[in-house]
Amino acid sequence: MKTAARASFRTRLQGYVALTKPRIIELLLITTVPTMIVAEEGLPSVWLMAATVIGGTFSAGGANAINMYVDRDIDALMKRTAKRPLVTGVLTPRAALTFAVGLEVVAFAWLWLFVNLLSAVLAVAACLFYVFVYTLWLKRRSTSNIVIGGAAGAAPVLIGWSAVTDSLAWPPVVLFAIIFFWTPPHFWALAIRYKDDYSAADVPMLPSVATFRDTSIQILAYTVLVWALTLVFAPVAGVGWIYVVSAVVLGAVFTALAVQLLRTGSSAVAMRLFTFSITYVTLLFGAMALDVLVRNGL
Template identity: 45%
Template structure:
């Protein structure tokens, strides 16, 4: 997260201090977009713990997370290849290895193909076919629907494309149960609705870059004021839907209490964005949104794992 913000500020150093095999390893590591992979694996593991009502078998956890990481690395690499022209124009992305010529596009595609084949095979053979196909579907959606289509043509790119980032909980649940369940869909919904305010907060800090690259993010197409209103609207929907899982008996009171507290903080930060003409409030919301997602995952896990005493 801190490295993302430093790149937004234009303060990130050029990643060329290392040489030889260490530089090559670092470049391929960055090609995989490890920070995104970490977030995806957090939600995958949370769903696995929810499904198992405890820590799932270690072998199953290892293969699920490794297979998911390889699949996500493949999608990230293809994104870097496809977007290398616009990545060169933005401060936040200009040091990506394909954009700066450290990795040739054809080599990045070979890496992506090997990672995807390995990830799919690992999930299919060592986890189960449903988890493998769900992971592949999420990657295909991210690459074909978001990266190659929506990103450059509509300000709704983040709204529609956000479904790809919400698939990992379904993979995690399927890995444990060989089917899908309502708690997994609850986590899917939270991530799907969380994505627009999270990325629109980022776009308020980087709208000049997006404008230079010709990417139709909401602030550049509809204006900053409209973006701030949309952040507030989506935040209200996010918190409202997240709270609804308690009265609908999808999740219990432990989750409900945590969701209420975390949601109120999220709404407060979203509200402050509307009245702040600087980048400070969007930065605060962007940083908190990452913490919010992690704590919501933890709340769902605790709700499923920790039994509450019955009141007589």
């Protein structure tokens, strides 16, 4: 009985972790610390970085858990999401919602107490936008769902900047735009592979309702826009050659993959583009942080 109880506890614990979508949180937080470094024009205190990352993790995890609570009906219809904890019954909807709301309360209190009020407000605002604008309003109604909904995923750069400066400025606004416009090609590339899932759940994700060519054209258009915005960021933030060279090279590779997708109409290329899009953000923000640290002799 004790072994069974331990196994049950472990299963539920894994279910709660799964509710937060850890892989998505990792991707969001990749942008937070480099933004803080640019805002500080050096290395912020370890405690401030840790406190901001912890608070951001709570907030993003809570938003993702609410998303799973709302989408549990369509998750059951899609192969990609059929093993989520609310579909399998590992957790009850009530337990999931209580956990999600609790995380958001903790996130707000944590950020207000250990970072600042502006960062706390931005984090909760991002959660509310993700839940009410994307999940409840747009996701099941519009092909622009992920385009507009991407604003929530771009919020960590604003939170990271405000954590250091207790204000906002043009550099984080440009970074917000970069992530905002990066989200559609990133997600649509993955959605190409799972378009049948979205069709089965009657979710109008672009690849499930538009032709491959039309989807690829939009992916290319957004990718070129992201490339342009990364170059705009250089004079706005006053970063140097390490960032500029990285932005040019990474943007060229990203765009080349988007062009290849348009020319070939290949799902395999779409997955390569999706995989590279994650690498792209990681390297771009890493180069941004490195540029600042090198120029300041750190």
